[in-house]
Amino acid sequence: MVMTWTARALTPEEHAAVTTNAKVVVDLLEDEPPHPKLALHLGTAWHGIHWLLTGTAYESESAVGQAIFGGEPIGRNLGHGPAHLLDHRVVRRVDDALESLSVADLADRFDPDLMVEADISPGFWHDPEIFETLLAPRYRALQRFYRRARKAGAPVLTAIL
Secondary structure (H helix, E strand, O other): OOOOEEEEEOOHHHHHHHHHOOOHHHHHHOOOOOOOOOEEEEEOOHHHHHHHHHOOOOOOOOOOOHHHHOOEEEOOOOOOOOEEEEOHHHHHHHHHHHHOOOHHHHHHHOOHHHHHHOOOOOOOOOOOOHHHHHHHHHHHHHHHHHHHHHHHOOOEEEEEO
Protein backbone atom coordinates (compact mmCIF):
# COMPACT_ATOMS: atom_id res chain seq x y z
CA MET A 1 0.00 0.00 0.00
CA VAL A 2 1.40 3.37 -1.02
CA MET A 3 1.32 6.03 1.68
CA THR A 4 1.45 9.68 0.70
CA TRP A 5 1.78 12.81 2.83
CA THR A 6 -0.29 15.90 2.25
CA ALA A 7 -0.65 19.24 4.01
CA ARG A 8 -2.75 22.37 3.81
CA ALA A 9 -2.18 25.81 5.31
CA LEU A 10 -5.55 26.85 6.64
CA THR A 11 -7.33 30.13 6.16
CA PRO A 12 -9.04 31.49 9.31
CA GLU A 13 -12.38 30.19 8.01
CA GLU A 14 -10.97 26.71 7.31
CA HIS A 15 -9.32 26.60 10.74
CA ALA A 16 -12.64 27.45 12.40
CA ALA A 17 -14.36 24.79 10.30
CA VAL A 18 -11.95 21.93 11.16
CA THR A 19 -12.00 22.75 14.86
CA THR A 20 -15.80 22.66 14.97
CA ASN A 21 -16.50 19.93 12.40
CA ALA A 22 -13.80 17.29 11.93
CA LYS A 23 -15.57 16.01 8.78
CA VAL A 24 -14.19 19.06 6.96
CA VAL A 25 -10.64 17.71 7.43
CA VAL A 26 -10.92 15.16 4.62
CA ASP A 27 -12.41 17.66 2.19
CA LEU A 28 -9.52 20.07 2.74
CA LEU A 29 -6.82 17.41 2.48
CA GLU A 30 -8.28 15.80 -0.62
CA ASP A 31 -8.79 19.10 -2.44
CA GLU A 32 -8.27 18.38 -6.14
CA PRO A 33 -6.62 20.04 -7.78
CA PRO A 34 -4.65 21.17 -4.74
CA HIS A 35 -4.52 24.89 -4.09
CA PRO A 36 -1.08 25.96 -5.40
CA LYS A 37 -0.26 28.25 -2.46
CA LEU A 38 -2.09 26.49 0.37
CA ALA A 39 -1.51 22.78 -0.29
CA LEU A 40 1.52 20.53 -0.53
CA HIS A 41 1.72 16.89 -1.54
CA LEU A 42 5.03 15.15 -0.90
CA GLY A 43 3.79 11.91 -2.37
CA THR A 44 5.96 8.99 -1.28
CA ALA A 45 8.98 11.20 -0.50
CA TRP A 46 7.67 12.11 2.97
CA HIS A 47 9.29 9.25 4.87
CA GLY A 48 12.68 9.71 3.26
CA ILE A 49 12.59 13.44 3.97
CA HIS A 50 11.62 12.81 7.58
CA TRP A 51 14.48 10.34 7.98
CA LEU A 52 16.94 12.82 6.49
CA LEU A 53 15.67 15.52 8.86
CA THR A 54 15.69 13.42 12.05
CA GLY A 55 17.73 10.28 11.45
CA THR A 56 14.70 8.29 12.65
CA ALA A 57 11.64 6.68 11.15
CA TYR A 58 9.02 8.39 13.30
CA GLU A 59 10.49 10.88 15.84
CA SER A 60 8.29 13.94 16.20
CA GLU A 61 9.43 15.74 19.34
CA SER A 62 11.99 18.04 17.73
CA ALA A 63 10.92 21.07 15.71
CA VAL A 64 12.27 19.50 12.53
CA GLY A 65 10.51 16.22 13.37
CA GLN A 66 7.24 18.08 13.56
CA ALA A 67 7.42 19.06 9.88
CA ILE A 68 5.98 15.66 8.93
CA PHE A 69 4.63 14.18 12.19
CA GLY A 70 3.79 17.23 14.27
CA GLY A 71 0.60 18.67 15.62
CA GLU A 72 -2.42 17.44 17.51
CA PRO A 73 -4.58 14.62 16.12
CA ILE A 74 -7.86 15.81 14.65
CA GLY A 75 -10.74 13.87 13.16
CA ARG A 76 -11.13 10.21 12.38
CA ASN A 77 -8.54 7.66 11.32
CA LEU A 78 -7.82 8.23 7.64
CA GLY A 79 -6.24 4.80 7.13
CA HIS A 80 -2.82 5.64 8.58
CA GLY A 81 -4.04 7.54 11.60
CA PRO A 82 -5.87 10.84 11.92
CA ALA A 83 -4.85 14.15 10.41
CA HIS A 84 -2.79 16.48 12.60
CA LEU A 85 -3.21 20.19 13.20
CA LEU A 86 -0.14 22.36 13.83
CA ASP A 87 -0.90 25.75 15.36
CA HIS A 88 0.90 28.88 14.14
CA ARG A 89 3.48 28.67 16.96
CA VAL A 90 4.51 25.17 15.90
CA VAL A 91 4.53 26.27 12.24
CA ARG A 92 6.97 29.04 13.18
CA ARG A 93 9.29 26.58 14.98
CA VAL A 94 9.14 24.14 12.07
CA ASP A 95 9.95 26.90 9.59
CA ASP A 96 12.95 27.99 11.66
CA ALA A 97 14.19 24.40 11.84
CA LEU A 98 13.78 23.81 8.11
CA GLU A 99 15.47 27.09 7.28
CA SER A 100 18.53 25.94 9.22
CA LEU A 101 18.89 22.79 7.09
CA SER A 102 19.87 23.14 3.46
CA VAL A 103 19.46 20.60 0.69
CA ALA A 104 23.24 20.08 0.93
CA ASP A 105 22.84 19.21 4.62
CA LEU A 106 20.28 16.58 3.70
CA ALA A 107 22.48 15.28 0.88
CA ASP A 108 25.26 14.73 3.43
CA ARG A 109 22.84 12.64 5.51
CA PHE A 110 21.61 10.55 2.58
CA ASP A 111 22.66 6.92 3.11
CA PRO A 112 20.65 4.39 1.09
CA ASP A 113 21.90 1.42 3.12
CA LEU A 114 20.81 2.95 6.43
CA MET A 115 17.47 4.03 4.99
CA VAL A 116 16.72 0.52 3.73
CA GLU A 117 17.87 -0.95 7.06
CA ALA A 118 15.53 1.47 8.91
CA ASP A 119 12.65 0.38 6.61
CA ILE A 120 12.09 3.90 5.29
CA SER A 121 9.42 3.79 2.61
CA PRO A 122 9.14 3.58 -0.30
CA GLY A 123 12.44 1.68 -0.12
CA PHE A 124 14.07 2.24 -3.52
CA TRP A 125 16.85 4.42 -2.06
CA HIS A 126 19.66 2.81 -4.04
CA ASP A 127 18.51 4.47 -7.26
CA PRO A 128 21.49 6.77 -8.02
CA GLU A 129 19.26 9.72 -8.95
CA ILE A 130 16.67 9.44 -6.21
CA PHE A 131 18.03 12.20 -4.01
CA GLU A 132 18.14 14.77 -6.82
CA THR A 133 14.93 13.75 -8.54
CA LEU A 134 12.66 12.98 -5.58
CA LEU A 135 13.98 14.13 -2.22
CA ALA A 136 15.71 17.46 -2.97
CA PRO A 137 12.85 19.04 -4.95
CA ARG A 138 10.21 17.90 -2.46
CA TYR A 139 12.31 19.14 0.46
CA ARG A 140 12.57 22.57 -1.17
CA ALA A 141 8.79 22.53 -1.63
CA LEU A 142 8.36 21.63 2.06
CA GLN A 143 10.55 24.59 3.04
CA ARG A 144 8.56 26.96 0.82
CA PHE A 145 5.25 25.61 2.14
CA TYR A 146 6.12 26.19 5.80
CA ARG A 147 7.62 29.61 4.98
CA ARG A 148 4.36 30.71 3.31
CA ALA A 149 2.27 29.31 6.17
CA ARG A 150 4.41 31.13 8.71
CA LYS A 151 4.20 34.43 6.84
CA ALA A 152 0.41 34.05 6.69
CA GLY A 153 0.22 33.12 10.39
CA ALA A 154 -1.64 30.01 9.25
CA PRO A 155 -2.08 26.75 11.11
CA VAL A 156 -1.25 23.65 9.06
CA LEU A 157 -3.25 20.47 8.63
CA THR A 158 -1.27 17.33 7.68
CA ALA A 159 -2.08 13.69 7.00
CA ILE A 160 -0.66 10.48 5.67
CA LEU A 161 -3.17 9.05 3.23
